[in-house]
Amino acid sequence: xxxxxxxxxxxxxxxNLNIINFLHEHxxxxxxxxxxxxxxxxxxxxxxLATLLENEYVVRDGEHYKLGLRYLELGESVKERxxxxxxxxxxLDDLAEECDELVQFxxxxxxxxxxLYKKGGERAVQTASSVGKREYLHCISLxxxxxxxxxxxxxxxxxxxxxxPGYTDQTITNREELFDQLETIRERGYAFDDEEKIEGLxxxxxxxxxSKDEVLGAVSISGPSSRMTGERYREELxxxxxxxxxxxxxxxxxx
Amino acid sequence: xxxxxxxxxxxxxxxNLNIINFLHEHxxxxxxxxxxxxxxxxxxxxxxLATLLENEYVVRDGEHYKLGLRYLELGESVKERxxxxxxxxxxLDDLAEECDELVQFxxxxxxxxxxLYKKGGERAVQTASSVGKREYLHCISLxxxxxxxxxxxxxxxxxxxxxxPGYTDQTITNREELFDQLETIRERGYAFDDEEKIEGLxxxxxxxxxSKDEVLGAVSISGPSSRMTGERYREELxxxxxxxxxxxxxxxxxx
DNA sequence: GTGATTGTTTGGAAGATGCAAACAATTTTG
DNA sequence: CAAAATTGTTTGCATCTTCCAAACAATCAC
Numbered sequence: 301x302x303x304x305x306x307x308x309x310x311x312x313x314x315x316n317l318n319i320i321n322f323l324h325e326h327x328x329x330x331x332x333x334x335x336x337x338x339x340x341x342x343x344x345x346x347x348x349l350a351t352l353l354e355n356e357y358v359v360r361d362g363e364h365y366k367l368g369l370r371y372l373e374l375g376e377s378v379k380e381r382x383x384x385x386x387x388x389x390x391x392l393d394d395l396a397e398e399c400d401e402l403v404q405f406x407x408x409x410x411x412x413x414x415x416l417y418k419k420g421g422e423r424a425v426q427t428a429s430s431v432g433k434r435e436y437l438h439c440i441s442l443x444x445x446x447x448x449x450x451x452x453x454x455x456x457x458x459x460x461x462x463x464x465p466g467y468t469d470q471t472i473t474n475r476e477e478l479f480d481q482l483e484t485i486r487e488r489g490y491a492f493d494d495e496e497k498i499e500g501l502x503x504x505x506x507x508x509x510x511s512k513d514e515v516l517g518a519v520s521i522s523g524p525s526s527r528m529t530g531e532r533y534r535e536e537l538x539x540x541x542x543x544x545x546x547x548x549x550x551x552x553x554x555x
Numbered sequence: 556x557x558x559x560x561x562x563x564x565x566x567x568x569x570x571n572l573n574i575i576n577f578l579h580e581h582x583x584x585x586x587x588x589x590x591x592x593x594x595x596x597x598x599x600x601x602x603x604l605a606t607l608l609e610n611e612y613v614v615r616d617g618e619h620y621k622l623g624l625r626y627l628e629l630g631e632s633v634k635e636r637x638x639x640x641x642x643x644x645x646x647l648d649d650l651a652e653e654c655d656e657l658v659q660f661x662x663x664x665x666x667x668x669x670x671l672y673k674k675g676g677e678r679a680v681q682t683a684s685s686v687g688k689r690e691y692l693h694c695i696s697l698x699x700x701x702x703x704x705x706x707x708x709x710x711x712x713x714x715x716x717x718x719x720p721g722y723t724d725q726t727i728t729n730r731e732e733l734f735d736q737l738e739t740i741r742e743r744g745y746a747f748d749d750e751e752k753i754e755g756l757x758x759x760x761x762x763x764x765x766s767k768d769e770v771l772g773a774v775s776i777s778g779p780s781s782r783m784t785g786e787r788y789r790e791e792l793x794x795x796x797x798x799x800x801x802x803x804x805x806x807x808x809x810x
Numbered sequence: 811g812t813g814a815t816t817g818t819t820t821g822g823a824a825g826a827t828g829c830a831a832a833c834a835a836t837t838t839t840g
Numbered sequence: 841c842a843a844a845a846t847t848g849t850t851t852g853c854a855t856c857t858t859c860c861a862a863a864c865a866a867t868c869a870c
Contacts, residue, residue, distance in 0.1 A: 312827070374626040823858105
């Protein structure tokens, strides 16, 4: 009757992950608050939190619950596993100072870009994005720089999953147009974002590669369109961002 | 018949947390490996991993599974919630350079010390401890500095839970002796560790307080007993560590 | 090519889990 | 200050999950 839903998914775990996510978004929360929002009974949430407490994944603070330091530990573990984190932060700090614009590093996971680090120069634009923020790949320079080095089938898969939602009238919403541009990016070595996600914001990004066609992530520079013009936008910054990407590549190989 | 185990705990969630913990310890693992180690069937582990994948808490890498970047996001969230992280790292970097010894910051959670940051000077001792590492409170300077400002009942609770395990013949294993020393620490403002956890290692620690009797954590300096002697051990370093703790206190209040 | 691994998918039985309701303990309200 | 409305906690219970065992396809070992 119902579609044979394999892979089967476990309800109790999903409830629990939702609680974790709720605590992530709210910093601290009480039982009824969570129960109301997630639409499970108080008793249920109570048991779930008791389990998390027992295993020390969560902390009580009077009547409130908060995420525990174990997540700090797990985060650190993921950071180490990435193997590029320290190299990236060092290099991006330099790049940010040199350009005096917002510079960022992101990698792909589950078909979207995940920001890992950002650093703003003094007059840099402020964006909401920070560590862990997720974004579609097709509409940002970081994403296009990464996609350019993925096999076509993988890119198709990702488009099939998320589509090509438009944000401004510059966003690429056409499949073939995207593939054309990815080809150009691959030849040229870096990607532009000309107000494709946010009006008035231009970016350049270059991929960080582990080998001929394995991409670790990408570095980008973002700034207001008013400052991102002419030779600076078309040559100077692409050059800088590419060089930074290369520095990261090299330092990653030797560590 | 069985003891009325409330708070009731949810098995499916515990299995899941064990999987997460396994991936934390092993970086990457395949299904059967996890199933054998945790003693559940392949099918069960499969379903659990499918749920984690679906919710993007875990990543597939061919036949292997790894923790996802979401844990980086959660870790960052916990860091921000702490509110002292950046202040601590800045100050400890300075302190490490000034002393040329290992300096650390830890806080208490679930009755144990959790290390949040460490920085080694050039000739500093190398210890296994790093971010997220847990340690009993009674046998390290950081722990005693924290306990000294806890109400007696809370300290009793913690001892009841973990006991006072001995590591060297200097470890405090007697309840009253511990309370005596905590009193001294409270009067003096800092705590020593004279080879109480590790032979040949001496430490000094000072608490970082949020208010009169709320402790945020503690800062410590550790070094080989050969270098930690006389006036340096008894005055110079206690002075430095106390000053650093104060700097953190003040900077925390104004941010 | 055969045997032994994988990971995946089933059906089904047992038992865990989520609900509803009552609990005590606060807090809010009139 | 009492009444009313919250809170978190605990219980018994019905039912729906969940975990197991077994069979499956797909690799891998040799």
